[in-house]
Amino acid sequence: MSVAIDKRIKYIIVLDTETANSLDDPLVYDLGWVVTDKRGKVYEKRSYINYDVYARERDLMRTAYYAKKLPMYEGQIKNKERKIVSWENLRRIFRRDMEKYNITTVCAHNAYFDLKALNTTERYITKSKWRYFFPKEIEIWDTMKMAEDVLVNSPTYRQWAEERNYWTGNRPRLTAEILYRFISCNEDFEEEHTGLADVLIEKEILAYCFRKHKKMRKGVFEKKTP
8 A cells, every 4th residue: 555645744764773893894784773753653574584694704703793583583584584785786776765755864763873883784795886875965973863862961861860870970961772761761762783773763763852842963974062
């Protein structure tokens, strides 16, 4: 069933990557994303395993931070619960969603890392024939920056985080897992650390920040004003 596109809505893609190799040169083996809006409503939900890293770079997969989850992936692929596609096809599906929903904004939590991972993967697999995963006109938002401006100085969040020792230096921590525990009032929540599952909590962080109607940075490279 086709989805009717409402031109009054600003559609946003929220994505998350899971990577192998080093943090300096991360390669994406799992990419999940949703098409959502500022309220957190989901219009499309996607989850793909990148064949070009997951299957063709088995030595690199042993470096995956969450390598213990690989048997889970194997089972899901075997049971056809997860789709494994080439990087070229994955990129084509992503661009198709961007075109369909007239996407001008892509968002992630700690987006600098995801941006780096996607570009590194693009260059590695295409041997630098293609260097950038996103078109240059796309704006990249970072929910970590948004949450920092909305919550770091919030007395309620600061007290909540301090009571639970969610603290680093002189400020509360802002991991997606901790933020979602606060937003959902579910203190037992544990992040799954697979692409789509993590996206589904990160789009809730996005929606929460917009509900607060506070001035906040959005862009991944946006600096804090003095």
